[in-house]
Amino acid sequence: SSPPCRIVEQTSSVGASGSPLASSRRSLCFVNSCSMSHQCTPLNVDSPSQPTVIRDSRPDIAAWPTPPNAQNRNSHQETCDEPTKLINMIKVAAASTGAPRGRETELKKKIQTLEDTVAEYERQKYNVMGTFSEYRERVAERERKLEAEYSSKIIALSEEVLGAKKDFEARMKSFQALQDKFEREKEQALEKLRQEHQKEIQLLEQRFSESQLLNLEQKYMIEIQRLEEERKSLKAEKERLGETFEMKLRRAQSLYETELTAAKMLYSKELEALRDHEEALKDELLARQDEFHDRLQELQHQSKRSREELATCKNEVTALEKRLQAKEAELLAISKELEEARNETNDSLRKLSKVESELQQTKQQYREQEEELQRKSNLLNIVETAKSKLEAVIRDLQTEVKALKNKVEFLEKERANLQSQSESQTQLQNSQVHALEAVLESVTKEKESTKKHYEGLLDKERQQAEEREYAMKKEFSAKLNELEEQYNVLKEQLEQNAQRDKEELQ
Numbered sequence: 001s002s003p004p005c006r007i008v009e010q011t012s013s014v015g016a017s018g019s020p021l022a023s024s025r026r027s028l029c030f031v032n033s034c035s036m037s038h039q040c041t042p043l044n045v046d047s048p049s050q051p052t053v054i055r056d057s058r059p060d061i062a063a064w065p066t067p068p069n070a071q072n073r074n075s076h077q078e079t080c081d082e083p084t085k086l087i088n089m090i091k092v093a094a095a096s097t098g099a100p101r102g103r104e105t106e107l108k109k110k111i112q113t114l115e116d117t118v119a120e121y122e123r124q125k126y127n128v129m130g131t132f133s134e135y136r137e138r139v140a141e142r143e144r145k146l147e148a149e150y151s152s153k154i155i156a157l158s159e160e161v162l163g164a165k166k167d168f169e170a171r172m173k174s175f176q177a178l179q180d181k182f183e184r185e186k187e188q189a190l191e192k193l194r195q196e197h198q199k200e201i202q203l204l205e206q207r208f209s210e211s212q213l214l215n216l217e218q219k220y221m222i223e224i225q226r227l228e229e230e231r232k233s234l235k236a237e238k239e240r241l242g243e244t245f246e247m248k249l250r251r252a253q254s255l256y257e258t259e260l261t262a263a264k265m266l267y268s269k270e271l272e273a274l275r276d277h278e279e280a281l282k283d284e285l286l287a288r289q290d291e292f293h294d295r296l297q298e299l300q301h302q303s304k305r306s307r308e309e310l311a312t313c314k315n316e317v318t319a320l321e322k323r324l325q326a327k328e329a330e331l332l333a334i335s336k337e338l339e340e341a342r343n344e345t346n347d348s349l350r351k352l353s354k355v356e357s358e359l360q361q362t363k364q365q366y367r368e369q370e371e372e373l374q375r376k377s378n379l380l381n382i383v384e385t386a387k388s389k390l391e392a393v394i395r396d397l398q399t400e401v402k403a404l405k406n407k408v409e410f411l412e413k414e415r416a417n418l419q420s421q422s423e424s425q426t427q428l429q430n431s432q433v434h435a436l437e438a439v440l441e442s443v444t445k446e447k448e449s450t451k452k453h454y455e456g457l458l459d460k461e462r463q464q465a466e467e468r469e470y471a472m473k474k475e476f477s478a479k480l481n482e483l484e485e486q487y488n489v490l491k492e493q494l495e496q497n498a499q500r501d502k503e504e505l506q
Contacts, residue, residue, distance in 0.1 A: 128299075150274060157263045161260060165256065365461075
């Protein structure tokens with residue numbers, strides 16, 4: 001199954017204040033696999049220039065796929081099915097024609113090349129869209145991260161300023177409470193002293209005379225002056241503490257205003273840098289969009305050229321169908337000639353099988369003659385054994401003759417009496433020896449003559465067999481040469497026709 005075609009779309013927006021917003025819209029369209037009859041084959045286009053790969057240090061964040069859009073899926077499926085239908089039509093046309101094997105291989109190679117081109121186009125389109133979507137996702141994710149980072153920094157600074165303000169207000173409240181408490185205690189002490197003083201004056205008026213009262217009055221006047229001086233000193237202390245508090249308050253307010261101004265300047269600088277970075281990212285994104293748009297247009301032009309080439313191939317296939325239909329008659333005639341050549345070859349093979357059967361019969365006769373010769377050789381062996389036995393008998397007789405000669409020498413004295421008997425015995429023995437020698441000589445001559453006769457017959461049969469075999473081989477080689485010449489002529493005609501068709505197609 002071919003990989004699904006994916007279309008990725010992502011947009012990022014900028015708020016009214018100029019800060020990048022984290023909102024983005026993504027949609028991934030996965031086109032289902034095509035049917036078995038029209039599969040969505042990935043398109044490959046061998047483009048001369050590959051897209052420039054720009055390395056980015058931003059983190060790669062994969063987009064979460066959303067449900068595919070039905071309209072985009074249908075349109076993209078129709079785009080994928082259009083070249084696939086043309087390729088399937090070319091395949092059906094190439095399979096239905098009875099073209100030669102070379103032409104069929106050439107058409108299959110051309111179809112495979114076109115399929116690879118279309119698949120490469122689809123793969124590059126898929127890669128470009130995926131790279132573009134990943135880049136847009138990385139840009140949006142980086143903007144979201146920068147916005148979150150600067151928002152967290154601003155929130156932290158605001159929290160620090162609010163904490164300092166709350167601390168300052170708490171200290172001011174505590175100082176005001178201490179000041180009020182000190183005032184109340186001072187008033188209470190003065191009131192208490194006045195009351196005690198009035199009571200003492202009344203008691204003294206009752207107890208002493210006027211002179212004493214005057215002395216006491218002077219004494220108490222001195223005490224009152226002392227208390228008044230103490231009151232003045234306390235008042236001066238209060239004023240001094242108020243001035244110190246006001247000075248510290250002004251110092252804290254100036255420090256707070258300085259820190260707030262520095263924080264505002266830092267935030268404005270960071271915000272300005274963020275806006276500059278956002279503008280740079282937008283410019284880079286626009287440049288990438290233009291580049292990807294040009295790349296997509298180039299791929300679309302290449303796809304259009306591929307479709308035009310498919311159309312021309314379709315026209316060539318139709319022309320080839322007509323031409324192949326015209327060649328079918330020639331192929332039928334050639335097949336008839338090949339059938340006749342096969343019949344002649346079968347006749348030659350039958351003749352060859354007949355000759356081989358005759359050769360087998362001749363070999364059988366040779367084997368029978370060899371068996372006959374073997375029997376005769378066995379007979380000769382028997383005769384030779386008999387000859388050896390006779391030779392042994394002759395040797396025994398010769399020994400007996402020697403013994404008899406010895407006996408003759410021993411019996412010379414009795415020779416006169418036994419001379420007639422010894423001569424007759426000697427003649428009988430000599431006649432037996434001569435008879436055996438004659439039989440042996442006749443048997444030897446018969447053996448040699450029989451051997452020569454059968455050797456002559458064997459040589460004659462071998463010569464005749466060699467002549468017949470040579471004649472059959474000569475006839476068979478002539479038939480084979482004739483069939484080979486016919487085959488070479490047919491092969492040259494077919495090659496010339498195929499070459500002529502190829503030249504006409506080119």
